[in-house]
Amino acid sequence: MKNNFGTCHICGKYAKLTSEHLPPKSTGNNKLIRCYLYDQIFSPDHLPGKRKLLDFKTHRIQGGFRMNTLCESCNKFTGSNYVPAYSNFSNRVFNAMNNMSTAPQLGDTLHFQAKIIPLNFFKQALSIFCSVLDPATVTLYGFKDFILTRDSSTLPEKPFSLHMYLVPTNGASKNLPATGMVSPKSGKQMLFSEFASPPFGFILNLTPQDACISFPNLLEFVNFKFNESATLEFNLPLLNPREMPLSFDGWKDKLVFSPSGVVPVASPNTA
């Protein structure tokens, strides 16, 4: 039998790790998925002019995408405190996108107002990144106390930014651990992680001093209290996660979005 003991990605304790659905199962992540692995994505065969990603063989996972990353306590804590708000907003946006009279096109910016519980949603999105990232990075960025203290609105000291875009409801998912690249803007090394599953895509910028990622930053959600709901106005770009960030340069030249797509809320909480 598989040994499922390891370091919990949130609390850092060595414990039996439980299966964490990414995104939560209640968003519909419970079906057969087909995925590509990194050695395929980064294969020398997968370069412009060579094989397209779609030509590679996919791996099948039954029952939705999940990883053994969290101890039972952290899994239950995020599951009861943050998942309902995340799933609720995700399902409403998903249904709204499916019911639009004209299907939105990639590259469009979608404007809408929606009710959300911002802090809960933000903490669940960050919890997803705790599973995507390695435990050492989560510890380095101090996400543990912010996530495990339900009412905490104090961002960790080490700066980061969390950006959101929309993914077509029939679009691809993506799970990219911390990845370094040279910023096309400053020429400096930047570090980021990306997670996407319809209808949302998120980019966690771990080097926010380089403001290379220009779409809506969710840090303002931290100005709300736990369980406090709000009706917010969103301006979110619709993108194909499969194209990012491997073609980051091309993407950035083509698509420029408003840096403050989430309004109206109080001034950003800059830690």
Ligand SMILES: [Zn+2]
């Ligand atoms: Zn834990």
